[in-house]
Amino acid sequence: MASTIPDSPSENRILAGLAPADLARLSDDLEPVTLAPGTRLYGLGDVIEHVYFPLSGLVSLACVTAVGQEAELAVTGREGLVGICLVLGGDRATYQVSVCDAGEAYRLKADVMAWELGQGGPLLGLCLRYARLLMQQMAQAALCCRHHSPQQQVSRWLLSHLDRLGGSTIARTQAGIAEALGLRRAEVNACLGQLHAGGILLSRRGRITVTDRDALAARACDCYAPLRQEEDRQAPPRAEPRAAAAARPGGKSLRQRAEARWQRDRSLLANPPGDAARLVHELQVHQIELEMHNEELQRARDEAEALRRRCADIHDFSPVGYFTLDARGTILDLNLAGAILLGIKRSEASRRRFVAALAPSSLAPFEHLLAAVLASGAKQVGEFTLLPTHARPETVVRVEAVADETGGECRLVAIDVTPARRAEEALRQREQYQRALLDNFPFMVWLKDEDSRFLAVNTPLARNFGYATADELIGRTDFDITTREMAEAYRADDRAVLLSGEQKLVEELIEADGSPHWFETYKSPLVIDGRRVGTVGFARDVSHRHFIQAALEDAERRHRRFIDQLSLPVAVVQDGALRHVNAAALELLGYAPQACLEQPFLPRVHEADRPRVQTLCAQAPDGEAAPRHCDLRVVAEDGRWVDCRVHVSFVDWGGRPAALGILEDLTQARRLQAELHALAASVARAEASPCRAEVGGRGAEEAGAATADPAAAPAAIATKPRLS
Secondary structure, three states, rough: EEEEEEEOHHHHHHHOOHHHHHHHHOOOOOOOEOEEEEOEEEEEOOOOOOEEEEEOOOEEEEEEEEOOEEEEEEOOOOOOEEHHHOOOOOOOOOEEEEEHHHOOEEEHHHHHHHHHOOOOOOHHHHHHHHHHHHHHHHHHHHHHHHHHHOOOOOHHHHHHHHHHHHHEEEOHHHHHHHHOOOOOOOOOOHHHHHHHOOOOOEEEEEEEEEOHHHHHHHHOOOOOHHHHHHHHHHHHOOOOOOOOOOOOOOOOHHHHHHHHHHHHOOOOOHOHHHHHHHHHHHHHHHHHHHHHHHHHHHHHHHHHHHHHHHHHHHHHHHOOOEEOOOOEEEEEOOOOOHHHHHHOOHHHHHHHHHHHHHHHHHHHHHHHHHHHHHOOOOOOOEEEEEOOOOOOEEEEEEEEEEEEEOOOOOEEEEEEEEEHHHHHHHHHHHHHHHHHHHOOOEEEEEEOOOOOOOOOOOHHHHOOOOOOOOOHHHOOOOOHHOHHHHHHHHHHHHHHHHHHOOOOOEEEEEEOOOEHHHHEEEEEEEEEEEEEEEEEEEEEEEEHHHHHHHHHHHHHHHHHHHHHHOOOOOOEEOOOOEEEEOOHHHHHHHOOOOOOOOOOOOOEEOOOHHHHHHHHHHHHHHOOOOEOOOOOOOOOOOOOOOEEEEEEEEEEOOOOOEEEEEEEEEEEEHHHHHHHHHHHHHHHHHHHHHHHHHHHHHHHHHHHHHHHOHHHHHHHHHOOOOOO
């Protein structure tokens, strides 16, 4: 027998743990094989003809439904072996085993492996250690499925596969990951999109490359760390060789060992001569051979009993319930977790049927599943509701059932999936709430990655571009939904926002529903962990606002033209400054437009009149009653004071309150009034003089005429005789 094998066995943890002597015994029977992706090593119920020790690559252990749906239970790489059912006493596969990542392995015939395991020693110990690790991996996966988000599950799955493969790349499609984890493809797509947007991985054509392992570990759930620690603890040191060298069954090997013992013990025996001596020799050697055979059998029996007890402990303390039912559904056997799940004592199991623990709505479906399992022998899966007990409320369990070798009994696993279903329902409701929130926004909302691919959109955006649902836009770009010119403009805007890190708000004309509409578009960088990984934005139709604004601007232009065409002087004062002055006002005061517009108004008012102006401007915006006119003096361009009566009204000017004043020139009236006062004073002095009688009649007549017609006063004054 050769002492070496074609490649180093140290790549496989179980083979690396064997002592050189034990490995040498296996070396001739270890056959190197290549594991091609997609190769099925065992199907459900197939006889195990070989066990495999992977050196590289990954092998998937999966459950398969009757309609062909798969869910990955665990994966095996170079840390273990494929064919663990043989280690646990079975000769048929209880799940489907397929190669998911290419690699190399050693293959060993099942009968040779069974004999080696029957001898006990390091190989059996290493295989059992791996069986415990595999069961923990399955239990941890079940726990993760019930309690953690899809992104946490995907992150844990990627890290676990990278640990077994080495390197940073996994050749797997999104559909393959979804099938392995039992998730929807859209969920896996969204998770990988978020990880891609966060700069944690790159996903290209069925290959996933992890660029930031620490960040990926931070996104994973707390199921990953315990499993990784357990794998590190399972790595054993190289075993020491056993005291007694074990050999495969065979007369020659056992004969050689018996001869060696006889040679050691013959000094204690008599030495009869001739043929009798040969006969005695044969009998003595045969006796020793039988004794050694009995010793081997006793040791194998003790080891088998220890193994049985260990497997019974594993069976009892498994976190899922195991049941064996007969054709009527009566419980023949169950483990501790199963008894707790049903709320019964194990001693009572043989007197109960499994259906006694089911809710009425689950009775008929379970009977149908049991009949299908016993009739076809194929694995059946279903979910059923258990009645509440004193220790737990109503519970939903996932049942996976297969028939035994004879087809007369049903063996099933019951897993409590109530927390998972509640979490799924809560997640579904939360997703519905978020979707309802997004879809009921009165504008379009989107989220893009750094390559301007849509990660999330709302329904108004999808319908605006002719899509029935928002999910149809996930993964697409602007080039898929609009013209190339507009798509390039949108992508340029996205890159500008990403590079600058600043928000952007623009109004642009976009065709919607077959006609141009004005949209107000807001874009902002999406920052995760201090990195800009995409953009978020919304766009709302502001065409109505544009229409109203255009109407207001048109009305304002008409009003300004109306004011400018008035023959009365008009000025508009807002925030203490002259905002508008019409041509008549400019002519009255002698100003050029550029000399007074946007200039303070108060300095152009006489100092004594300024308090009235300030009071008037302060009262109007507060809604207080204010006088509608006031008299004041305004300085003209040439420096003269112009007496004005200002008729005030308060209006909106440019969307804010302003005072509109109509200026009435009182200069001429004030001059006439002054002349009348002078005339009256002259008449009074004349009446008081000695010539009062002479001029009394005519003076009174003239004074009366002046009072009756103030405009004729200057003429009267001119014709009045000078009094001495």
